[in-house]
Amino acid sequence: MWWLIDSASAGEHEGAHEGASEGGHEGGIPVEELAVQFGSLLIFLMVLIAVARRPVLDALRGRAQDIRKAIDEAEHLKKDAAARYAEIDTKLSMLDRQIADMKAKASAEADGEAARLREKAAIDASHIENVATRTIREEMERARQSLRAEAVRLSVNLARDKVTEHLNMDDQRRLAREFLTTIEKEVQ
Numbered sequence: 739m740w741w742l743i744d745s746a747s748a749g750e751h752e753g754a755h756e757g758a759s760e761g762g763h764e765g766g767i768p769v770e771e772l773a774v775q776f777g778s779l780l781i782f783l784m785v786l787i788a789v790a791r792r793p794v795l796d797a798l799r800g801r802a803q804d805i806r807k808a809i810d811e812a813e814h815l816k817k818d819a820a821a822r823y824a825e826i827d828t829k830l831s832m833l834d835r836q837i838a839d840m841k842a843k844a845s846a847e848a849d850g851e852a853a854r855l856r857e858k859a860a861i862d863a864s865h866i867e868n869v870a871t872r873t874i875r876e877e878m879e880r881a882r883q884s885l886r887a888e889a890v891r892l893s894v895n896l897a898r899d900k901v902t903e904h905l906n907m908d909d910q911r912r913l914a915r916e917f918l919t920t921i922e923k924e925v926q
Contacts, residue, residue, distance in 0.1 A: 808903065815896055826885055833878065840870045 847863065
């Protein structure tokens with residue numbers, strides 16, 4: 739398109755040079771042509787602003803609302819996670835007290851045994867303490883695994899929600915192609 743304008747203006751310049759030898763301006767700036775092009779540019783910009791202004795502003799407002807909504811949701815999820823953490827922390831602190839109570843009880847039972855059963859009581863107390871410690875460890879491990887599983891589930895749900903919220907069909911196709919390309923490279 740520019741080559742057409744250049745060739746058209748070259749023809750005008752040739753005519754201007756011919757006119758210059760007849761008394762026109764030699765090498766001068768074609769002010770009329772510049773004024774026409776500047777006027778066309780202004781009209782084009784005004785039409786562009788009139789047509790595209792509202793859709794662009796609406797799109798920007800929509801995006802800002804989506805971002806605000808995502809931030810609010812993330813804050814809500816963070817508060818929920820903090821509440822769950824506090825609840826679990828409370829349970830774990832209670833578990834420590836229960837462990838201490840169990841140890842104290844085992845020790846008190848061992849001291850209360852009769853003299854003739856002192857040797858057996860010592861063996862039983864030791865056995866009880868080992869069983870309690872093992873049970874506590876198992877319970878603590880189960881609690882940790884449960885907490886990890888819950889944290890993973892919440893993370894996966896949050897990630898899935900975020901991905902589905904911000905991932906459109908074209909993104910999904912692109913990711914699938916990239917994944918298949920990676921697998922093909924790995925196989926070869």
